[in-house]
Amino acid sequence: MNPLILLKNAAQNGDVNKLYQAIAKDSNVLEHYDKTSFAETPLHIATSRGHINFALEIMRLKPSLSKKLDEQGWSPMHVALQHNQTSMVHRLIETDPTLVGVKGREGFTPLHYVVQNDGVNLLREFLAVSPHSVIDTTNKGKTALHIAAEKGNTRALEALLSFLGRSWYREALYWEEKVVNWKDENGFTVLHVAVTMNDIQVVKSLLNSKINVNAKSLEGFTVLDIVDRANNNPDMKDVLIQAGAKHSDVMKTYDINAIPSMKQVSFEPKPTLLDNVIRFLKGQKTNISTETRDALLVVAALVATATFQAVLSPPGGLRQADSSDSDSLPFSKEIMVPLQIG
Template structure:
């Protein structure tokens, strides 16, 4: 990581981040490309810079799940460094971060259970109750870890979280997790009994755990109990616990499985396996070479789709009087608008339009056939690979590659992305020239996509939004590329931000008319955890506060009653509600 970026993260300097983005818009992407690295979010989490962390997560959400060289995510580091506020901030931003597995498969919940921090356990289970399903590489649940570290209170909280969980399938998961076995076949009851934890044993039995489960050594919990520990043994015996020798013999399910009929899935898998075993190495090598050649050819064809070839075959004929010309016609019925029309030369007919349609259908059919052939060849390649570790390792990459490339081929033609806006489109945005948009798109239909590919860039919409004279231009751009309306430039501003900065009321209303989320926007908070109501009070805007409260009371959005109470009583990073901020400022005055 660049030293400047590291220093900015250590100091929580948000302005420095945007300065670096201005110098290199891809600086965060370069970090994300490294599989295991200390990102700026890791550093900020260790130092407890909550607002900086929120800003980084907003700019690059993938950093929150990334592991460093030690196998830790940003939330792991926040826990290790005692940054409780940071941990709660992570949970508020994205509750599923509680399920990110780090070193040895341990999640943040596992770490909290290991430390016995019951207050944090409550927060984790409230934010993400499903996190209790995760297991370590030792196949241990958070319940196992809590008992192994003699944290009975933590075990009690975890069991309570299981009982109160209401997500889909939670009733099944409750029974499954309570009776989960680790790599040695031990349930939580086995461990609690072996460690002579009488209170933990009582809690587990009251949670209806199976008391007569055997571990890999063929022992039940009662077999592991200390004969001198009368309290634990008495609790187990009262719950119906038995020794392994006293349990009835269970039938062998493997024999029943071999007697059953083959399913369609099993039949297909067996056929492929038999084909591999009955095919000689020489024959398999020939098939592999053919499959690779097909993959190479279809991949190259996918990168250079033939749409322009079909069009050239139909229309690029200088001797043909029926050729179609594309011209721009300014209409008089609407001011500052442009339409693209097809003007026919003498002798043109509907046959020209039919040829256009046929060319499109041929092009798309070709792409479909090429994609299907590519996908089939990838699957054939996988089936021809010999069984073993290599086959298992390549399964996911091959399937993912085939699926991604097939989808990509069907969606669009690949283009080379550039990091700067074309000068002619920039000039068009500065002048509000709608005609230039159409001309630019005719010359290069993928120009908006290239701009959108850059993570942080000043789009034509940013430029147009700064002027009240370019409203029609802005609407045209939004229709062509809706994602521009939400894109941030290197300074962290969307197109609506410069419109506000330059008092372009008409442009702002145009944005809201195009994509209105006015009422829902009252739920948004800043990196200081402040709502719009906090900001209005801090800036002495009583009229604005009255309007915001009026919107809340009218309750135009779904779950408005719940949201109204939540937003009115929302606390910022300092724990201040809007009422407290207003009271404090009144005392100062």
């Protein structure tokens, strides 16, 4: 039998023995795929069918195949996601975390795929093993945040914002603001997208971040302009104006000062002790080592935990506890992942 046919059959059945039979017939059988620009490799076939052992054997023998694109423009990781092979995905990223950021068709990465399909659990795992992937963009300049807003995937968007807000690597403040305010090919930030989609829940989530509420698109429109042009949603307009949104010089359809007074709404959540420490550490861009940051974070967590215990069991009983703290626990259980950028 032709070695390539034997290898394809082996991949379809997950048969490692037949894999080595094909290699015995032609020791360069795997090299065939390296010489082809785009091809459905045995790894594509194995990942689509969930043959984990076979897939890992191929990756060990020929690591380059893990990033090879098939004729449709997808990597083996993309194919595993498309076929809901979750266990396969976990094993792939354990073997090579960089697969999270492999760009396939139209610049879509596996991270973009899970955001598009609201795969929050996988999203968190992807960010943990490959934090750099949060800054990847598609061919149209869209970040994962843009995609989440377009699809109305609020959980995915909030997971991304939480990751950006709680990361404490060097220059984290800069990158948090940079990613949140990234503009796509139309000059749209994620807030422009959320307003265009008329998704007030996503808009409110974004207003808790470092979003520039008056950023302009390539045509010069702000988000308040878009509300008037697209949907004229009064609730959306109120929320944006309360956050400081203004009309651009390109389009001023009415006097903002003439709008009736609105109920004062605060979009800024009460920061916890740990949040404040993280913010402090983010600001120390050059004068503090990574080891010192680690130590300070551990101390902050211990202090926050002690504070939490004190709130639960204050001296003299619960009656003397400050009731204003009851709605905001001083310690977050959320895992923070250091991100080394730059």
